Amino acid sequence: MSESAWPNLSGKAILQVIPDLSAGGAERTTVEMAEAITLAGGRALVASEGGRLEPKLRAAGGQLIPFQAASKNPLTLRKNVKLLEALIIEEKIDLIHARSRAPGWSAYEATLRSRIPFVTTYHGAYSGETGLKKRYNSVMAKGDLVIANSEWTAAHVMAMHETPAEKIVTIPRGVDFETYDPAKVTDEQINTLRKAWEIDPNDTRLRLVLPGRLTSWKGQAVAIDALGALETSERAKLHLILAGDAQGRDRYVRELEDQIIAHQLGGTVSIVGHTEDMAAAYALADIVLAPSTRPEAFGRVAAEASAMAKPIIVADHGGQRETVIEGQTGTRAEPGSAAALTACIRTLVSLPPAARAAMGQAGQAHIRENYSKKQLQTATLDVYARLLLNNESVEKLAD
Secondary structure (H helix, E strand, O other): OHHHOOOOOOOOOOEOOOOOOOHHHHHHHHHHHHHHHHOOOOOEEEOOOOOOHHHHHHHHOOOOEEEEOOOOHHHHHHHHHHHHHHHHHHHHHHHHEEHHHHHHHHHHHHHHHOOOOOOEEEEEOOOOHHHHHHHHHHHHHHOOOOEOOHHHHHHHHHHOOOHHHHHEEEOOOOOOOOOOOOOOOHHHHHHHHHHHHOOOOOOEEEEEEEEEOHHHOOOOHHHHHHHHHHHHHHHOOOOEEEEEEOOOOOHHHHHHHHHHHHHOEOOOOOEOOOOOOOOHHHHHHEEEEEEEOOOOOOOOOOHHHHHHOEEEEEEEEOOOOHHOOOOEEEEEEEOOOOOHHHHHHHHHHHOOOOHHHHHHHHHHHHHHOEHHHHHHHHHHHHHHHHHHHHHHHHHHHHO
């Protein structure tokens, strides 16, 4: 669908609130929607503490409003309600879209007082099923419409918060095919990343790449144990790369390093830190891993890897079950099981190169058909337009 077919948001100001603009899926979706709002004629504002993606937000036409959006301090949350109320008046905000719980509570109260639409996106499987934690999480189900980023997430919201199905709109995250297209990754990008990762150009081992911030639930420890269970001759053919930002989790990094030593995997497993050029990272991979121990609400890694025509091994739960077709575009392992992950690695490694390539190509076709950035943008703009139209009708009746 062309931009001209999108809803006309001319003169409308949409404010997205999110704790920061690091490199996560919710943050990148924020930037993608800033681009769509701008192209649809609206003003794209983001209240956030900022981060790596600020330049991309500006390039997309968005405006950053510095805001203590990451704080969970009750006093700060109450203060933020007042700040958002003032911002709504000053910037003539027509709708607020909350993408996280702490700023979501402030945004919810501000929209109630200002009588403007409130949209939430339920980005994750938030922990806590009882008491205060469940109430804290519940703000993400209080939107006039609640966007779920997968069918799994939609079912989770209905079960956890008793949200009526008619209030939930399932909009999967999208992949930017301008970025994640193997034909567009240059030799220069590959060589630059190879040097950054200290990979010898003559190294012919199969590369297993596990992208994701270094936190225990992303499954890095499970992947190391899985490689540790392989025979020495099998390990010699593989190189596991853990590509992600520790975000201050130095203790966890030390635990991973100790685990590598304990399995005698020095030189077989590399921890390479944050990687900016993820298209090149996928291009360098032979197989991509996403063995998260907690359910991924969507699982952007699986979608991006498939878009780059790479076979993928994921944990068999959450939204990744929707993006990976078992045996066709990749395979799924029992969550948290190193033995199951070892078996999946053996299965894909044992395939002839042509069979792995065919699996990657099947994944690319599946993602291109069902998970484009344009689909995400169009569907979300439709949510905005629907609520804005309804709000205008209510205001006319009130007059």
